[in-house]
Amino acid sequence: MLRLSNVTKRYATKVAVDRVSFDVEPGRIYGLLGPNGAGKTSTIRMITYITTPDEGRITLDDKPVGAWSQRRMGYLPEERGLYRKMRVGDQLEYLARLKGLSRAESRDAIRRWLDRFGSPDWKDKRVEELSKGMQQKVQFIATIAHSPSILIFDEPFSGLDPINSELLQEIIFELRTAGRIILFASHRMEQVEQLCDDICLIADGRVLIAGSLREVKSSFGRNVVNLEYDGDPSFLKTIEDRGDVRIISATQHRAEIRLLNGTSPRSILDAAMAHLSTIYRYELVEPSLNEIFISVVSNERDRAGQGAASSIAVREAS
Amino acid sequence: MSSTLWVIAQREYVQRVTSKGFIIGTLLGPVIMIALLVVPVLVMVAATDDSPRSIAVIDQTGVLFNDLELPVEYDLRLTDQPQDTLRAMITRKELDALLMLPPTLLSGSGSAEYFSRGGGGIVLATRIQEAVNRAVRHQRVLRAGVPEEVLRILGEDVGIRMVKITDKGEEADAAAALAGIGYTMGFVIYICMFIYGAFVMRGVIEEKTNRIAELIASSARPFQLMMGKVLGIGAMGLTQFLTWCILGMAIMAFGGTLAAMFIDPAEHGLTGSTDQQAVLDAAGITIPQIPFSSFVLFVLFFIGGYLLYASLFAAVGSAVEQESDAQQFVLPIAAPIIIPMLLIVHVIEAPNSALSFWLSMVPFFSPILMVVRVAATEVPFWQSALSLLLLAGAFVLSIWVCSRIYRVGILMYGKKPTFMELARWLRED
Numbered sequence A: 001m002l003r004l005s006n007v008t009k010r011y012a013t014k015v016a017v018d019r020v021s022f023d024v025e026p027g028r029i030y031g032l033l034g035p036n037g038a039g040k041t042s043t044i045r046m047i048t049y050i051t052t053p054d055e056g057r058i059t060l061d062d063k064p065v066g067a068w069s070q071r072r073m074g075y076l077p078e079e080r081g082l083y084r085k086m087r088v089g090d091q092l093e094y095l096a097r098l099k100g101l102s103r104a105e106s107r108d109a110i111r112r113w114l115d116r117f118g119s120p121d122w123k124d125k126r127v128e129e130l131s132k133g134m135q136q137k138v139q140f141i142a143t144i145a146h147s148p149s150i151l152i153f154d155e156p157f158s159g160l161d162p163i164n165s166e167l168l169q170e171i172i173f174e175l176r177t178a179g180r181i182i183l184f185a186s187h188r189m190e191q192v193e194q195l196c197d198d199i200c201l202i203a204d205g206r207v208l209i210a211g212s213l214r215e216v217k218s219s220f221g222r223n224v225v226n227l228e229y230d231g232d233p234s235f236l237k238t239i240e241d242r243g244d245v246r247i248i249s250a251t252q253h254r255a256e257i258r259l260l261n262g263t264s265p266r267s268i269l270d271a272a273m274a275h276l277s278t279i280y281r282y283e284l285v286e287p288s289l290n291e292i293f294i295s296v297v298s299n300e301r302d303r304a305g306q307g308a309a310s311s312i313a314v315r316e317a318s
Numbered sequence B: 001m002s003s004t005l006w007v008i009a010q011r012e013y014v015q016r017v018t019s020k021g022f023i024i025g026t027l028l029g030p031v032i033m034i035a036l037l038v039v040p041v042l043v044m045v046a047a048t049d050d051s052p053r054s055i056a057v058i059d060q061t062g063v064l065f066n067d068l069e070l071p072v073e074y075d076l077r078l079t080d081q082p083q084d085t086l087r088a089m090i091t092r093k094e095l096d097a098l099l100m101l102p103p104t105l106l107s108g109s110g111s112a113e114y115f116s117r118g119g120g121g122i123v124l125a126t127r128i129q130e131a132v133n134r135a136v137r138h139q140r141v142l143r144a145g146v147p148e149e150v151l152r153i154l155g156e157d158v159g160i161r162m163v164k165i166t167d168k169g170e171e172a173d174a175a176a177a178l179a180g181i182g183y184t185m186g187f188v189i190y191i192c193m194f195i196y197g198a199f200v201m202r203g204v205i206e207e208k209t210n211r212i213a214e215l216i217a218s219s220a221r222p223f224q225l226m227m228g229k230v231l232g233i234g235a236m237g238l239t240q241f242l243t244w245c246i247l248g249m250a251i252m253a254f255g256g257t258l259a260a261m262f263i264d265p266a267e268h269g270l271t272g273s274t275d276q277q278a279v280l281d282a283a284g285i286t287i288p289q290i291p292f293s294s295f296v297l298f299v300l301f302f303i304g305g306y307l308l309y310a311s312l313f314a315a316v317g318s319a320v321e322q323e324s325d326a327q328q329f330v331l332p333i334a335a336p337i338i339i340p341m342l343l344i345v346h347v348i349e350a351p352n353s354a355l356s357f358w359l360s361m362v363p364f365f366s367p368i369l370m371v372v373r374v375a376a377t378e379v380p381f382w383q384s385a386l387s388l389l390l391l392a393g394a395f396v397l398s399i400w401v402c403s404r405i406y407r408v409g410i411l412m413y414g415k416k417p418t419f420m421e422l423a424r425w426l427r428e429d
Helices: A040-047 A067-071 A088-098 A103-116 A132-144 A162-177 A189-195 A213-219 A234-242 A265-275 A289-303 A308-317 B002-017 B020-047 B083-091 B121-143 B148-155 B175-209 B213-217 B222-261 B276-282 B292-319 B323-349 B354-359 B366-376 B381-409 B419-427
Strands: A002-010 A015-024 A029-033 A055-060 A073-076 A150-154 A181-186 A198-203 A206-212 A224-231 A245-250 A254-259 A276-285 B053-059 B074-078 B097-101 B113-116 B163-166 B169-172
Touching: A002 A040, A015 A040, A015 A055, A015 A181, A015 A198, A015 A206, A029 A040, A029 A189, A040 A150, A040 A181, A067 A073, A073 A132, A088 A103, A088 A132, A088 B002, A088 B213, A103 A132, A132 A150, A132 A162, A162 A181, A162 A189, A181 A189, A189 A289, A198 A213, A198 A289, A206 A213, A206 A289, A213 A289, A224 A265, A234 A245, A234 A265, A254 A265, A265 A276, B002 B222, B020 B222, B053 B083, B083 B097, B083 B113, B097 B121, B121 B148, B175 B213, B175 B222, B175 B292, B175 B323, B175 B366, B213 B222, B222 B292, B222 B381, B292 B323, B292 B366, B292 B381, B323 B354, B323 B366, B354 B366, B366 B381, B381 B419
Parallel strands: A029 A181, A029 A198, A073 A150, A150 A181, B053 B074, B053 B097
Antiparallel strands: A002 A015, A002 A055, A198 A206, A224 A254, A224 A276, A245 A254, B097 B113, B163 B169
């Protein structure tokens, strides 16, 4: 198990990570979410022992992380990078040997994974000759070739086509089944919802919510209304202006509305029936992770006295 | 830990040594070096026009013409034609030059005049001047009534053989050649320091711009990354350098033969059948044998100097994202390499002076200046040992400082840091 307890990291001008604690269990995928600049990368760099916390502890199986844990770790950074002039085979071998594999072991693993990705003939190609998508795959192999027991994927799907995304997801699920510790950092909420068992939402260096995805979602209750209709939806704007709801999205025939301040679902249905000619669908659902994310972050910022301006910034960031 | 360092150093070495650029550079290096030395000489020789020259001589003293000694390709003609006619002939290219020897020359007040279209070159000018000088001196001495015997003695050239007395007895002193070798060695170290240092810097910048820095930083400690790179590139440098040394020694081995080929034994009063060594001795040339111990010291200082400067270059590389941004930081590193090159002349001339001694103890200068001293003179063992020790200490200190800058720098993108920020990185944890 990977455990962070009260981890704090300060840089010259700001606190990047502020007393962050969470546990990542083996065999589950842990989503680390947060807007850009929330402290995700700073947190990951401490877990990977690239930097060390100013306060708090990070342990892997009850031992503090260090050079030993780096060898058992596979890290796919958000900023991808490979040696451009090096051949794919040499490159993967080098990266695997840095993790402590012997030459023979690393060659074996590389051959297996290149086969799995349907690209055994890449070995002698230079990285600069490969397309961006192919480079992504090479980078992914570099992350997993040494069979790490803990994996950290920072935005693993960015830049991949749907077919390769599918393959990647399949492998990540296999790793979960194999009982690996998996940390998945992203701000793409629909991916997190699809993949993760547990989530931790951080903003401005602090944990805002943490727990299993199921629990987090149900704790927010069913407070989102989905409407499909014909007619003039301008009445929704009126209700929103009163501060009773927030329109998440609205088109001529569809609207998603978040209920605020204890507004009853029934009152929306009444208003809809009064103003619309036809209602095809009225549904009360749990908010999406994206919606939770936005409301939690903006609430937090409102409380911090930064007002509406920053909540707009958050909406853009997500 | 050590195996990680080894894997990193090995990659740096193998990737570089097997590259086309390295192989070509290693083989062409000496060719370019030799070309740099030989081409200017060849150009000078080629620029000297050796085609026959017709020179008209107006000898108003009446005696000097017979004493003028010039090589056969100078066709000297005594003439009575008026100066204007001759000058017109020069312009029409019917004549190459005109030498005027006025009567006042013998009494000591006048000077000779030489008219030409120009372009005779420095060799011609010196030859004419020498010939006129000799002739005039001869006539003046003759007029003073000095006996023939004395004249013959004055005309003889004297060779001088330089002998150095050491513990091992007499040795031929090749001061000039040794100074030349010392200078060359110092210069080689100076060049290598820049070239291999820049390799290290470029390697670090490349890892940063490729964005692979973060990935490898999650697999190895920054110190290992930096040292692995420095050692791997150092091993490459040493490979290249030893290859050049072997090529150089081969040239040295044949150097004596080569030099002997260009010396005419007859010119030094020896018969044609004399052996090579005698020819060289007579010409005052000694091809020095570099003692093995000097060579070992040279290699040690080469390694020490490289390690010291390479760590600094690595720190600079980690602080910037493009080579063009590195200028500002390279300058303070380059200065201590350039300073010894300015002082090298003093050290060659006075290798045992107090200034030379102290300069050869300063870690930033010793890789160049101690090597020069060792080549130029007998340096006591304790001095070279102390100098090496100080160099090693400086290296340990600099690698500590630089790996702290490197550690922060390789993950830092965006604005180019200031010196103040670099200082802050040192304290950061």
